[in-house]
Amino acid sequence: MRVSIALMIDKLFNIEVRLGKDFEDVLASLRMTGGFNNDSDSASALIQTICIFLPSTLDIKLKKWDTVKDVDKYTKPIEGSESYPEYVHEAFKWLSNELKTKKEYFDLNKVEKLLDVKASSLKTHHRLSKIRSMLGYPGNFGESFFATLFDEIFLGSEGVEKKYSWKPRYVLYKGTLENEILLISxxxxxxxxxxxxxxxxxxxxxxxxxxxxxxxxxxxxxxxxxxxxxxxxxxxxxxxxxxxxxxxxxxxxxxxxxxxxxxxxxxxxxxxxxxxxxxxxxxxxxxxxxxxxxxxxxxxxxxxxxxxxxxxxxxxxxx
Structure with a gap:
């Protein structure tokens, strides 16, 4: 999930993101609501949250998606307690506090409504609409851009070929699935x-x-x-x-x-x-x-x- 978030923000805005302990905190806050068992839902929510907290002068720089081959540069381990740049940390802190304060069931749709209100106050709602249009999420693999990108990162090039008979389009990568460890003996x-x-x-x-x-x-x-x-x-x-x-x-x-x-x-x-x-x-x-x-x-x-x-x-x- 970290890889998809860092890669998307870099490709969209040419901004290098480093995720700190606050990423784990906001992820735990999402999961505590009861509506975020799906990692791609969580990633979509966090990408949108970061986007509305970016400086209002920034706009989307991506014109054409070139296949990413150096995915490993987005897999660097968590560094320190606060994510970088500072507005990423502020985005995570805001969302985490909102979810903890409200103590309600939240799914992606409900979080997006929360983001609509915040984006309006930050005057970044136009950018949020553009991001959602680009992500095309939620949706199915092969139809939704972000659902497809997420699985290409997670399953890897070989994985999407085996599971979906799909030639990788957005990244060439071994897949973060390869790094998973069996937790039960x-x-x-x-x-x-x-x-x-x-x-x-x-x-x-x-x-x-x-x-x-x-x-x-x-x-x-x-x-x-x-x-x-x-x-x-x-x-x-x-x-x-x-x-x-x-x-x-x-x-x-x-x-x-x-x-x-x-x-x-x-x-x-x-x-x-x-x-x-x-x-x-x-x-x-x-x-x-x-x-x-x-x-x-x-x-x-x-x-x-x-x-x-x-x-x-x-x-x-x-x-």
């Missing part, structure tokens, strides 16, 4: 398989292709027929709607589930599924103090810092 999954007689399934906002690539070493432990990949399905499956969880439970042949997730959408989906007749014990996975506190306030059944703690938690419940 094989031993932890083995233990879960012993404790859960109906099996283990996945309900994720990602697509099946990228999920299988990341989990390739441990896929044999999952019931893939009962797994739901909402990015490959329609809007009615998107979190926090409960349809994906309900269908997964039906495929597993159970009405009792333990669902582990790291976003507020996961909790809201679990609670919605309970209202539809399932019994779902929700385990929040978070090492962010603010997010953990919000999970507790909103009714998570348990909170763990590491997904590898889940087998021990279940074992203690069974005793």
């Amino acid at each position: 094989e031993e932890s999954i083995r233990r879960l398989a012993r404790y859960l007689p109906k099996g283990i399934a996945i309900v994720t906002g990602r697509g099946r292709w990228e999920t299988e690539k990341t989990l390739s070493r441990v896929l044999k432990y999952f019931n893939m027929e009962a797994s739901i990949f909402t990015a490959d399905k329609g809007l009615e499956y998107e979190k926090p709607r409960p349809k994906a969880l309900i269908e997964s439970a039906k495929s597993l042949g159970t009405k009792k589930l333990i669902y582990a997730g790291n976003s507020m959408e996961d909790l809201l989906m679990s609670q919605a599924a309970c209202r539809e007749g399932l019994e779902v014990g929700f385990v929040a996975v978070s090492n962010n103090e603010d997010l953990s506190r919000e999970f507790e306030v909103r009714g998570a059944d348990a909170i763990i810092e590491d997904i590898n703690q889940l087998p021990s938690l279940i074992e203690n419940i069974r005793v």
Whole structure:
């Protein structure tokens, strides 16, 4: 996500962006609202937020998109607590404060309405409209410019060719997916398989292709027929709607589930599924103090810092 934000601001305005700890803070604030489980939604919201805080004298410099080959220059690690330039930091601070103060459910559409009001006060609404027109987001891969760019960065050139039969158009890159680390150990999954007689399934906002690539070493432990990949399905499956969880439970042949997730959408989906007749014990996975506190306030059944703690938690419940 950092790469797509830094690359877009550079290409649009010829401005080098460095993302600091405040990026993580505003991202956590978005995720706490319950409507930002999708990373491309978060990236779109943050790009728009930065754009309205840029000096009013700046205008879009991009005339023609040339394929970006040196993507690695946008992958530099977080430096310090504040993003650079200063107006990026101010943009993140403003949005984070707005979301924390309002304590409401926000999705991309609702954040965009918030941005409309702020852009009008900053006299940058015309620029915001142009940015939205260029992004063409939300939308489908191959149709929406930003949805396509985001997946080219995330999946990489080889990935979009394999998943979409698509020749990269905007970037030539190995993909940030290559850098992902499997967070759960094989031993932890083995233990879960012993404790859960109906099996283990996945309900994720990602697509099946990228999920299988990341989990390739441990896929044999999952019931893939009962797994739901909402990015490959329609809007009615998107979190926090409960349809994906309900269908997964039906495929597993159970009405009792333990669902582990790291976003507020996961909790809201679990609670919605309970209202539809399932019994779902929700385990929040978070090492962010603010997010953990919000999970507790909103009714998570348990909170763990590491997904590898889940087998021990279940074992203690069974005793």
